[in-house]
Amino acid sequence: MSWYNFKYQYLVRFWLPVPAVIAAGILSAFYFGVTGTFWAVTGEFTRWGGHILQWLGLDVSHWGYFQVIGLQGSPLTRIDGVMILGMFAGCFSAALWANNVKLRLPQHRIRVFQAIVGGIIAGFGARLAMGCNLAAFFTGIPQFSLHAWFFAIATAIGSLAGAKVSLLPVFRIPVQLQKVSAAQPLNQHATRERQHFCIGMLLFIAFVLWAASKALDEPKLGYAALFGLAFGLIIERAQVCFTSAFRDLWITGRTQMAKAIIAGMAVGTIGVYSYVQLGMDSKIFWAGPNAVIGGLLFGFGIVLAGGCETGWMYRAVEGQVHFWLVGLGNIIGSTLLALVWDDLAPLLVVNFDKINLLKTFGPQGGLLATYIMLGVFLALVLYWEKYFFARKARQASQTA
Amino acid sequence: MKSTTIIPDFRLDMIGEPCPYPAVATLEAMPQLRPGQILEVISDCPQSINNIPIDARNHGYEVLEIQQDGPTIRYLIRR
Numbered sequence: 001m002s003w004y005n006f007k008y009q010y011l012v013r014f015w016l017p018v019p020a021v022i023a024a025g026i027l028s029a030f031y032f033g034v035t036g037t038f039w040a041v042t043g044e045f046t047r048w049g050g051h052i053l054q055w056l057g058l059d060v061s062h063w064g065y066f067q068v069i070g071l072q073g074s075p076l077t078r079i080d081g082v083m084i085l086g087m088f089a090g091c092f093s094a095a096l097w098a099n100n101v102k103l104r105l106p107q108h109r110i111r112v113f114q115a116i117v118g119g120i121i122a123g124f125g126a127r128l129a130m131g132c133n134l135a136a137f138f139t140g141i142p143q144f145s146l147h148a149w150f151f152a153i154a155t156a157i158g159s160l161a162g163a164k165v166s167l168l169p170v171f172r173i174p175v176q177l178q179k180v181s182a183a184q185p186l187n188q189h190a191t192r193e194r195q196h197f198c199i200g201m202l203l204f205i206a207f208v209l210w211a212a213s214k215a216l217d218e219p220k221l222g223y224a225a226l227f228g229l230a231f232g233l234i235i236e237r238a239q240v241c242f243t244s245a246f247r248d249l250w251i252t253g254r255t256q257m258a259k260a261i262i263a264g265m266a267v268g269t270i271g272v273y274s275y276v277q278l279g280m281d282s283k284i285f286w287a288g289p290n291a292v293i294g295g296l297l298f299g300f301g302i303v304l305a306g307g308c309e310t311g312w313m314y315r316a317v318e319g320q321v322h323f324w325l326v327g328l329g330n331i332i333g334s335t336l337l338a339l340v341w342d343d344l345a346p347l348l349v350v351n352f353d354k355i356n357l358l359k360t361f362g363p364q365g366g367l368l369a370t371y372i373m374l375g376v377f378l379a380l381v382l383y384w385e386k387y388f389f390a391r392k393a394r395q396a397s398q399t400a
Numbered sequence: 401m402k403s404t405t406i407i408p409d410f411r412l413d414m415i416g417e418p419c420p421y422p423a424v425a426t427l428e429a430m431p432q433l434r435p436g437q438i439l440e441v442i443s444d445c446p447q448s449i450n451n452i453p454i455d456a457r458n459h460g461y462e463v464l465e466i467q468q469d470g471p472t473i474r475y476l477i478r479r
Contacts (some may be wrong), residue, residue: 012469014449102471104444107416167424175425177432178411183404183440186472193470239447244419251420252427252455306418318446318471322418389458 011097011197018260020238024231025264028139029271031227035079035220038143038283039231040135041087042126042309042334043069044080045327049335064345065127065338082214082221083228084313089207090232091314096200098237099193103319108173114166115322118305119312119329120336122298125158127337128344129294130285132309133242133302136294138261141374142268143282144366146355149373150291151298158299159246166303167251204229236314243302243311249381253388258381262374269370276358288352290344305329406464406476408440409433415444415472423451426477430461433479438464441475448473 001009028039050060050071060066075081095101106112126132129151131140137155140148165171207229215222234240245257276282285291302308305326307315312330315323358366412429414422422443433439441452453463456477467474 014446014468017450099470100446102444104416104471111418166420173417173421175412175414175429177429177439178413180408180411180440183406183408183474183476184411184413184442186442186467186470186474189470239450241419241447241450244447244451247420248423248451248455252423252451253458254451254454256454257450306420315447320418320445392459 007097011094012099014098015234015238017238017240017257018263020234021240021257021260021264022267024234024240025138025142025266025268026271027227027230027234029142029268029275031083031224032139032143032272033275033280034223034227035083036280037079038135038139039083039227040080040131040139041084041313042123042132042135042330044075044078044084045123045309045331046127046334046338047071047078047081048075049331050338052331053335060338063338063341065341068341077221079220079224082211082225083231086207086211086225086228086230087232087235087310087313088317089203090229090234091236092232092317093200093204093207093229094233094236095314095318096196096203099189099196101196101317101319102189104321106322106325110171110173111322112325114171114304114306115325116329118162118301118303119326120301120333122301122305122308123330123333123335124337125294125297125299125301125333126309126330127294127334128348129291129298132298134310135283136285136291138242138265139268140283140285141265141370142272143284144272144276144357144370145282145284146287146357146360147285147291150287151295152377154292154295155299156246156249158296158301159243159303160250160299161296162300162303163247163250165300166247232314235310236318239314241311242308243306246299247303249384249388253385253392255381255385259378262378262381266371266374269367269374273358273363273367277363282356282358284354284356286349286352287355288349290348290352293348301333404465404467404474404476406438408476409437411440411442413442414448415442417443417445419445419447419451422448423455426452426475427455427459430456430459430477430479435479437479439477439479441477442472443475444472446471446473448475452477
């Protein structure tokens, strides 16, 4: 294969989402084995909020939430911190390679509202549940934590409400169907293509070198940064969108991303299980009302905003200003949750058990239960797809 | 710059709109075409690559061409 073909096939064209999400599932299991923690982002976003409050002169050291998630060090000295840096570097490199960086300004005021409000609701909900689409779903379910199942089901319900609201007339900008007689010439900024590709390569190589040198001193931080880079490449190149996995079940009946994510969790599960069998502790959180309420809010918020906590990361570096606002909203929302945590926690969170399915059902039973539930999820998705298009066909035959 | 030899009958310009709106607008526009007519959808939402083509096929339309070598993506869909 020539360099030109390689570049076009793998660095410019989008990747297929199904293999990409499965790759992310495999990598996330190794990430757990190597770093001892799971692939997660919102906890770190909340710490950024905490640091900002500290810069503003507020003492947040006595806030219970920061005692739970820790606020020691800086993003450069924390596993989550360097991993997220890697994700941004990976997303940005990938977007630059494909000439996919362009400042895209919001075209309507209502979208600005959606981005900020949806982002705040999603950020608040995610942290209430102790995780987002990753820690309380994609990487939480493979940790055998019951809270992730509560969160996943609640997120699906929340996303249904979000889908209904997002399609209300107030959020619909009327679009005109234009009669045309020729295709529109696309200005793909060909001169920028080469330049952006080179910048992307430089960034990628520089980050790999930095992470590799970090790995010599502090192996976990270095490896976390490299894993982050790989996660970033995957989510941008394949446009992995957890929001669409839920939302588009309801809106257009599309199930591809939902199936991909279930497959990704299935491979992640056996990977994490193997490490637990070797003696590692999985990450378990409270299976309380917080996971359900958090999931409902999160599901609603991500659909209103148009993207979740990983979704805004790659879209932001592609130059989609809408998602800068979603990211800002996420940080505000998660910091607000930290603010009210000490009042909510006794009621909704800490008096409930942290349930580890591997302990409740035993190692074999917990693994089996997880796969049975993933199977049920898949069956529900397949059933919904059939039902959705059968209903559509009925409606079409009635109107015809 | 590559262009297309396919001549569309209608265009939907979704520049600047985030998901799911480009896909939703596409599905709403298609029934307004006569069978055999072609819609050109222009979107700069990269995520649309994972939804417009699949949704169009799922809903019974034919995706003729996808041009995706820059920030703006063109979809040509036949009713």
